[in-house]
Structure formats: structure tokens, C-alpha cells
Amino acid sequence: MSKVLMKGNEAIGEAAIKAGCRYFFGYPITPQSELPEYLSWRLPEVGGVFLQAESEVAAINMVYGAAATGVRVMTSSSSPGISLKQEGISYLAGAELPCLIINIMRGGPGLGGIQPSQSDYFQATKGGGHGDYRLIVLAPASVQEIADLVKKGFDLADHYRMPALLLGDGMLGQMMEPVDFGTETSGDKFDHAWATTGKQGREHTNIINSLYLKPEELEAHNRRLEKKYLEIMKQETMAEQYLTEDAEVVIAAYGMTARITKAAVDMARREGIKAGVFRPITLWPFPQRELNEATQKAQVVLTVEMSLGQMVEDVQLALKGRLPVEFYGRVGGMVPTAEEVLNEVKKIVKRYQEAM
Amino acid sequence: MAVVFERPKSLKETKFHYCPGCHHGIIHRLVAEVIDELKLQEKTIAILPVGCAVLGYEYFDVDCIEAAHGRAPAVATGVKRCRPETFVFTYQGDGDLASIGTAEIIHAAARGENISVIYVNNAIYGMTGGQMAPTTLLGQKTTTSPQGRKAELTGYPLRVCEMLATLQGVTYLERTSVHDPKHVRKTKKAIKEAFQVQLAGKGFALVEVLSACPTNWRMSPERALDFVKNQMINYYPLGVFKSLEEVE
Numbered sequence: 082m083s084k085v086l087m088k089g090n091e092a093i094g095e096a097a098i099k100a101g102c103r104y105f106f107g108y109p110i111t112p113q114s115e116l117p118e119y120l121s122w123r124l125p126e127v128g129g130v131f132l133q134a135e136s137e138v139a140a141i142n143m144v145y146g147a148a149a150t151g152v153r154v155m156t157s158s159s160s161p162g163i164s165l166k167q168e169g170i171s172y173l174a175g176a177e178l179p180c181l182i183i184n185i186m187r188g189g190p191g192l193g194g195i196q197p198s199q200s201d202y203f204q205a206t207k208g209g210g211h212g213d214y215r216l217i218v219l220a221p222a223s224v225q226e227i228a229d230l231v232k233k234g235f236d237l238a239d240h241y242r243m244p245a246l247l248l249g250d251g252m253l254g255q256m257m258e259p260v261d262f263g264t265e266t267s268g269d270k271f272d273h274a275w276a277t278t279g280k281q282g283r284e285h286t287n288i289i290n291s292l293y294l295k296p297e298e299l300e301a302h303n304r305r306l307e308k309k310y311l312e313i314m315k316q317e318t319m320a321e322q323y324l325t326e327d328a329e330v331v332i333a334a335y336g337m338t339a340r341i342t343k344a345a346v347d348m349a350r351r352e353g354i355k356a357g358v359f360r361p362i363t364l365w366p367f368p369q370r371e372l373n374e375a376t377q378k379a380q381v382v383l384t385v386e387m388s389l390g391q392m393v394e395d396v397q398l399a400l401k402g403r404l405p406v407e408f409y410g411r412v413g414g415m416v417p418t419a420e421e422v423l424n425e426v427k428k429i430v431k432r433y434q435e436a437m
Numbered sequence: 438m439a440v441v442f443e444r445p446k447s448l449k450e451t452k453f454h455y456c457p458g459c460h461h462g463i464i465h466r467l468v469a470e471v472i473d474e475l476k477l478q479e480k481t482i483a484i485l486p487v488g489c490a491v492l493g494y495e496y497f498d499v500d501c502i503e504a505a506h507g508r509a510p511a512v513a514t515g516v517k518r519c520r521p522e523t524f525v526f527t528y529q530g531d532g533d534l535a536s537i538g539t540a541e542i543i544h545a546a547a548r549g550e551n552i553s554v555i556y557v558n559n560a561i562y563g564m565t566g567g568q569m570a571p572t573t574l575l576g577q578k579t580t581t582s583p584q585g586r587k588a589e590l591t592g593y594p595l596r597v598c599e600m601l602a603t604l605q606g607v608t609y610l611e612r613t614s615v616h617d618p619k620h621v622r623k624t625k626k627a628i629k630e631a632f633q634v635q636l637a638g639k640g641f642a643l644v645e646v647l648s649a650c651p652t653n654w655r656m657s658p659e660r661a662l663d664f665v666k667n668q669m670i671n672y673y674p675l676g677v678f679k680s681l682e683e684v685e
Contacts, residue, residue, distance in 0.1 A: 104519055135541070139511040142511035143514050145505075145511075146504075146513060146517075147515035149516065152519045172505050287501075289503065290494060290503040
């Protein structure tokens with residue numbers, strides 16, 4: 082298939098359809114409303130269902146019901162709406178139901194603003210709802226990567242029977258880029274023998290549930306989830322490295338911020354500073370091994386985020402004190418410029434000059 | 438010898454955990470009997486609530502989904518929209534449906550979702566140990582209204598059927614009781630009617646069943662029956678609030 086020019090939010094919708102998703106339940110919120118708007122006409126065109134729910138709470142529970150029947154289903158929102166969905170996300174994780182959740186982040190806390198932000202990293206990767214659970218969290222940095230990761234997200238969700246979250250920001254959702262959606266796929270190849278479809282001649286009943294009143298049984302369930310999560314941590318990390326091989330300063334950044342830092346690195350290289358970018362594509366599982374490999378020559382790591390410093394904690398955890406970790410962040414919907422990041426790099430180079 | 442009474446096929450051979458004098462057992466049985474009579478067992482998906490009926494999946498011999506508190510109508514919507522060929526019902530108590538789940542039930546009804554709802558109203562939170570519900574009668578003592586419910590403090594009990602009857606999306610609404618055999622039979626008839634509405638693709642149907650909670654009402658099962666008959670029906674009148682004929 083050839084490339085088409087598309088807005089990020091709409092590309093999420095089209096990528097979902099190309100991945101065989103025919104069901105969407107959502108609620109309008111800026112800056113992601115183009116996605117439900119797109120699917121409201123596009124899904125019926127391919128025989129699917131688009132339903133605008135009365136609330137985020139209802140939407141995620143519709144997803145829970147749909148996922149329980151073994152179909153590919155998606156919902157989307159932006160930060161405050163994702164907070165409302167946390168109850169349902171915890172239940173989806175507990176009941177081991179696959180689905181894809183989209184968060185096009187805006188600034189917070191509270192009503193916050195409607196401009197791009199990355200301040201939901203903790204919520205996405207550390208469990209925004211209650212209980213011991215994880216989400217597979219994917220962070221695209223281009224419209225093309227949206228298309229690739231939507232497909233990947235559905236596959237991972239189906240494979241591991243758990244919700245996956247695509248974490249973008251308002252900038253990614255709103256910008257237009259050429260995109261190739263590739264070949265169409267579906268969730269058919271995955272086993273759905275567990276789904277509630279009516280017994281249809283089965284001896285046993287299928288039950289979708291997250292309640293285990295006996296502590297021994299709940300512990301066994303928790304352990305089963307843990308085993309799955311450990312497997313994912315081993316198998317599914319993804320990251321991009323940009324000029325890190327000889328880099329003395331490695332910038333760790335994800336999503337749109339990583340693109341800005343790449344521009345900063347190009348500028349730094351022209352001034353003779355050996356800088357590079359490490360971009361986690363999976364935020365959970367966090368690519369710890371890859372980060373350590375990318376920082377073999379580094380003297381310092383600079384984490385850049387549109388937050389007060391969230392992913393930086395995972396960077397520190399991954400490096401285990403091996404390298405100093407600096408942080409630069411813009412918040413409230415303010416987007417760092419490449420020049421700002423370059424300035425930070427220069428300041429850091431000055432500070433660590435002796436080591437370099 | 439002819440068998441005149443047996444366990445409905447759609448009930449598993451599991452003993453109910455319900456308290457003596459509780460009506461959930463009767464209502465479960467009625468639902469199962471209707472599922473059998475309409476030959477729905479193989480295509481039914483039951484959505485269970487949080488509350489005393491939370492373990493319904495241990496009892497109903499059909500595919501079951503356990504929903505979060507109050508969210509059963511949204512879950513049922515997701516199921517029915519993806520699998521319109523299945524038969525989908527929710528089974529919810531008054532804390533679940535009339536308090537934490539008011540948004541979900543009202544909007545499922547307003548959309549005319551083609552689902553059936555069994556709403557069991559016993560005017561109290563049973564599972565959590567007898568706290569005040571939105572349906573608790575004025576003056577009724579509960580663990581969170583120890584002096585009796587006062588309107589000045591917590592307002593008035595919610596009449597769900599009357600409220601939903603104003604919605605155009607609703608096809609069938611009836612309030613029944615199970616405090617004596619005559620009303621048990623009437624309840625079964627109402628459940629059957631509601632299920633047939635869905636089978637005909639005619640939209641949203643709800644049966645509210647007034648039921649007793651002797652344990653949390655601190656009453657003997659016999660006195661609890663009197664409370665349903667004399668107090669609850671007085672505030673929650675029985676009858677059909679909306680029917681298919683009326684809608685058509």
C-alpha cells in the first residue's frame with residue numbers, strides 16, 4: 082500500500098481498522114476527538130460498531146464487555162478521561178482481557194490544559210488503578226509509528242491477554258505526516274476459547290471475572306499475572322538509539338520529545354559535542370538492558386520530558402547509579418525547543434568536562 | 438413416577454450462599470426457569486453485579502461476566518453490540534443499579550439497548566453488611582442510618598421504574614414482588630415478558646423485584662415478608678410501567 086497523508090489521531094483509527102478492530106467505545110475530549118469522529122463514520126463503513134458512551138467510565142466498561150466476547154476493541158481519551166477509566170482498566174487487567182487504550186496526553190493535574198504533555202507517565206507505567214497489575218505501554222514518535230504500534234499493541238494484548246496502552250501527546254495526535262498502513266491483519270489467529278459467547282454446546286461455562294475471595298486463590302492469580310509480566314519484561318522491550326555509539330552525553334526521551342532532542346543532538350554534533358538519543362518505545366516494559374548498552378561510552382544521561390520528571394526515575398533505576406542522571410522538563414503544555422535542549426546539553430558538558 | 442419439580446437446567450448444582458429468608462434464591466430460580474423455557478441457555482451471557490449476587494456465576498449455568506459496581510449495563514452494552522445474536526441480561530441490586538450505577542442504567546435505557554435487566558430492590562446494602570441504600574425507606578434503620586433514614590439528611594428513596602418510564606428508549610418496565618406465591622408467579626411472568634422483548638429485538642426491558650433482606654433488616658424471615666408487603670409496596674407500587682403494546 083502507498084503512503085497517505087494523515088493526522089495522528091485519524092491514523093490511530095485507520096490503523097485500528099487495519100488491525101481488524103471493529104469496535105470502539107469512547108467519549109469526546111480534547112485533544113483526541115478527531116479519533117472518535119473519524120471512527121464514527123469509518124467503522125460503520127467496514128461493518129463495525131462505533132458507540133459514544135455517556136462517560137469514560139461507561140466507555141471502558143463497554144470495552145470490558147466487548148473484550149469478554151473475544152473481539153478486538155479499542156477506546157481512546159486524554160488525560161482526565163484516562164483517570165476516569167482507571168477502574169475499568171484495573172478490572173480488564175484482573176480479568177485478563179485484551180484491548181487497546183489510547184491516551185493522547187494533555188497537561189494536568191485536574192482539568193489542566195489542552196496542550197501537549199507527558200505527565201501521565203507514572204499513571205501509565207506504574208498502574209493508575211488499584212491492585213498489582215501492568216499495562217503494555219507503547220510510545221510512538223511519528224504518525225508512521227502510530228500505525229505500526231497500534232497493530233503491535235493489539236497483537237501483544239491478544240497474545241498476553243491484557244490491556245495495552247498507546248501513549249501519545251497532543252502534538253502527535255494533531256500533526257499530519259505520510260503513513261503506510263501496510264497489510265491488513267486481525268486477531269483471528271489468537272485463541273479465544275476463554276471468551277463468553279454463550280455456551281454454544283460447551284460443557285463448562287466461560288466466566289470472566291476478577292474476584293477471588295480466598296486469599297490462596299487470589300495469590301495464585303497474582304502469581305500467574307506476575308509470571309506473564311516477567312515474561313513480557315524479558316521478551317518485549319523496544320527502543321531506538323540515535324548516535325549513541327560514541328555518545329558522551331545520552332539524552333533519554335520518548336515520544337515527540339525524543340524527536341526534538343534528535344534535532345538538538347544534530348546541533349550538538351555540529352559543535353563537536355558527542356551526544357546521542359535513547360528513545361524507549363515500550364515504556365513498560367522499560368528497556369533497561371538497551372539503555373545500559375546505549376550508554377557504554379556515556380559520562381552522563383540527560384532525561385528530557387514534558388513533565389516534572391517521571392520517566393527519569395526509570396532511567397535512574399535502569400542505570401543503578403552507574404552514571405549521573407540529569408533532568409530537563411517543560412510542563413503545562415509548553416514544548417521544549419531543540420535550542421533549549423542544546424543549551425542544557427552544553428551546560429551539562431561544562432559541568433562534566435573533566436570526565437569527558 | 439413423573440417428575441413435577443426439579444432444578445432448572447440453567448442453574449448449576451451449587452448450594453446458594455444466601456441467608457435464610459433472602460429472596461435472591463427464588464429470583465435466580467425464576468430467571469433460570471425462564472431461560473430454560475425460552476431455550477436460551479446456549480446463547481445467554483449473564484452480567485453479574487457487585488453485591489450479594491456477585492457470585493451469581495457460581496449458580497447460573499450460562500456464560501457469565503462479573504462487572505464492576507454499577508457498571509453492568511455498560512458491560513452488557515459492550516457484549517450485545519459485539520454479539521447481537523446472544524441473549525444478554527444483567528442482574529443487579531439496588532445499591533449497584535440505583536446508586537453507583539445510575540448513569541449506566543439511565544443511559545443504557547435511553548439508548549434502548551436490546552438487553553434485559555433484573556433489578557432486585559431490597560432497600561439496603563446486603564453484601565457490605567446493611568448500610569443505607571438510595572432505596573432505603575424513610576425511617577428505616579440501617580448501619581449508616583442508625584436513627585432511621587431522615588429526608589433532611591439523605592433525601593428520599595429512588596423509584597427507578599417511575600424514573601425510567603419517562604425515557605423513550607425503554608420498551609418494558611414492571612415492578613413485582615416475591616413475598617408470596619402469587620407474586621412469585623407474577624414475577625416469573627414479568628421476567629419472561631422482559632426476555633421476550635429482547636428476543637424480538639424490541640429494546641430495553643427491566644423488571645424490578647422487591648425482595649426481603651431479613652439479616653440486614655434485623656427481622657425474622659416472616660416479619661421481613663410483612664415489611665415487603667406493607668411498607669415497601671406502599672412506597673414502591675407494583676405494576677407495569679411500560680409495555681410493548683404501549684410502545685407500539
